[in-house]
Amino acid sequence: MLGGTDSMQNFELYHSYTPKTAFGLHAMRFEDGRNDDLFAGLQHNWLLKRWNLPDAQANVYFGVGAGIAKEEGNSWSPAGLGFFRADYETRRIFTAFETKLVGSEDVSRGVTRASIGFAPYKAEFEQLNTWLILQLEHVSGMEDDLAIIPKIRLFKGNYFLELGCSLEGAPLANFMVHF
């Protein structure tokens, strides 16, 4: 997955080696008026619980990462990452909550998101899926630390694209592909 906003960029590349585990690379950049922070590391994610219901699916994920981070002007130092996500979706409704914490000697960032969305139509497997989503995003350490981001999510086949814009006018784009 590749994407982010003007103040935070994110790159993730995972290999799901079992149905409940994924391991890969994770890099983040936080950019604001005060300082820029960077993180790069390896992350392992676990699907802790999945509920497969007749018309819905719900999931709880947990992840940890280890790598290096730096604040602009300082040197790299060892860093850790923690990740939690819970989601619930039907073919018409989507909700998700996730939080990600990155910490090192110089860097301390937390990203928390809550999303709710709906699909204007029930797309079949080979059709373009469209979701209209409202995302609340809090990034600790930012000057404007709470953003309300309406976004559109589109996916078809193995390709996934999200485009949005915060109420303050900051654009958002995310792209994901399944190999």
Added chain:
Amino acid sequence: MNHPVILSLIGAWLFATATAHAAPDRAMTVKASVDGMVCSFCAQGIVAHFKKHKAVSNVHVDLTRKLVILEEKKGSSISDREITDFIRKSGFEPKKVERSTEPFTQVKAARK
């Protein structure tokens, strides 16, 4: 004892058993009902896997009917166990596997 009746019944049973177990000459269609399959992006792996399977000639996912529909190649067969194992491995919950001689295109086109 009425031998012709008994022999006829045994013959009918043998015919039915042989028909049920032999690899069919015509392509069979398999319908696997699945719980939790609400997102096509997440179910792509199912299609990719079964498309490459040597006993399968066609695959379709029907999110509305919660079905994975497979067409077996003539003379080939994929076991129910293999189907349910892979669906479970993909993160979904298989419920029931049914087979019919109804053509794949008809099963795919059918609606609730």
